[in-house]
Amino acid sequence: MSNIEYHLDLEAIARREKKAHRGNWLAMAGTILISAIWIVPFYYLATSIFKTTEEYSLNHPLSLPSSVTPVMENAVTAWSNAKMGTGMMNSALYGFTGAALAVFIAALAAFGLSRIDFRGKNYWFMLIFAGTIFPLQMYLIPLFFLYQKFGILNTQFGMILFYTAICIPFPVLVLRNYMNGMSRDMDEAARMDGASEFTVFHKIVLPNCWGPMTATFLLQFTWIWNDLLFSTVLANRTEVRSIMNALQVFQGSYSSVGPNVVLTAAVIASVPSILLYFILRKHFMEGMRVSGA
Numbered sequence: 393m394s395n396i397e398y399h400l401d402l403e404a405i406a407r408r409e410k411k412a413h414r415g416n417w418l419a420m421a422g423t424i425l426i427s428a429i430w431i432v433p434f435y436y437l438a439t440s441i442f443k444t445t446e447e448y449s450l451n452h453p454l455s456l457p458s459s460v461t462p463v464m465e466n467a468v469t470a471w472s473n474a475k476m477g478t479g480m481m482n483s484a485l486y487g488f489t490g491a492a493l494a495v496f497i498a499a500l501a502a503f504g505l506s507r508i509d510f511r512g513k514n515y516w517f518m519l520i521f522a523g524t525i526f527p528l529q530m531y532l533i534p535l536f537f538l539y540q541k542f543g544i545l546n547t548q549f550g551m552i553l554f555y556t557a558i559c560i561p562f563p564v565l566v567l568r569n570y571m572n573g574m575s576r577d578m579d580e581a582a583r584m585d586g587a588s589e590f591t592v593f594h595k596i597v598l599p600n601c602w603g604p605m606t607a608t609f610l611l612q613f614t615w616i617w618n619d620l621l622f623s624t625v626l627a628n629r630t631e632v633r634s635i636m637n638a639l640q641v642f643q644g645s646y647s648s649v650g651p652n653v654v655l656t657a658a659v660i661a662s663v664p665s666i667l668l669y670f671i672l673r674k675h676f677m678e679g680m681r682v683s684g685a
Contacts, residue, residue: 437655441466445650463656469649470642470657475630479638480664482627483617485548486634490555491612495605497556498563503593505564506571507579517568524561531558532625539626546629554626555616563608570604571597606675610668617665635661 432454440448442457444465470476504510505517535554536545544550574597582592623634633641639661643654669676 437659440652441656441659443652445652448650448652462652466653466656467660470653470660473649473653474638474642474657475633476635476638476657476660478630479633479635480661482548482551482632483635484664486551486555486623487613487616489552490616491559491609493552493556494559494612495563495609498560498608499567499598499601499605500593501560501564502567502571503589503597506568507576507592507597508589517564520564521561523558528558529621532622535622536625546627546632548627548632551623551627551632551634554622555619558622559612559616563605563612566604566608567601570601574600603675606672610672610676613668614665 436454439454439457442460442463443451444462447458447462501520505513539545539550544553578596579592582596587595617634618636619634620636620640623637624640627633628637639654639657642649642657
């Protein structure tokens with residue numbers, strides 16, 4: 393190789409390294425920018441809940457608080473004024489009952505759609521899952537008048553019934569796909585020994601589905617807990633109001649309590665779902681992995 397060719401190769405290598413180095417810096421700058429966009433709202437939230445209403449109104453919203461003690465006063469004010477105790481109890485009732493019933497019913501449906509051979513089972517699966525294709529908002533007006541007609545508007549029973557029904561299709565999809573991948577040898581052996589279909593479901597299939605069932609339960613519970621639209625329309629009385637609905641009503645008190653108190657109430661409202669995730673995180677991650685959701 394001549395000296396000229398050698399120098400040309402060195403220059404080409406240097407250009408590639410310079411280009412790669414420039415690309416790394418651009419990627420780093422983009423990462424920092426995106427991180428800042430995500431961090432700023434959390435920083436604003438974290439600093440606001442430690443401020444008094446007077447301090448929040450007089451200083452810059454992103455300024456550091458002078459003390460951490462106001463957070464307890466903000467929490468007490470939010471808890472009492474927003475009636476968060478009633479809202480959180482209602483949301484816990486709707487979330488645990490609605491999600492648990494939905495996942496159990498979905499497991500029964502998935503068992504029938506995946507482990508039992510009958511005519512038209514794909515049609516029934518598409519019929520169940522079709523409810524998720526349309527925007528949920530289109531159900532509001534029919535549901536309102538239907539609930540009003542049957543006298544279950546503004547009732548806990550009506551909310552549990554709605555959340556159970558609306559949360560069934562997605563777990564059916566996940567559990568059906570998971571059950572399709574399970575071996576049928578034990579099912580057939582149990583049936584030959586005289587076991588009923590429910591026994592096969594209860595003793596063989598269900599114990600192997602706790603992972604995906606836990607994952608779908610947590611996802612559906614979180615959706616129910618964070619739902620505002622349907623809880624506002626179907627349950628606007630204080631006695632049956634969900635926590636998100638209670639927060640929406642509490643936001644009208646900006647002038648008297650301040651945004652810092654409302655933000656504190658929002659933080660309190662997010663604690664139960666975060667705790668539930670940490671409690672079930674092992675089963676949740678395992679369930680998401682095995683189900684392929």
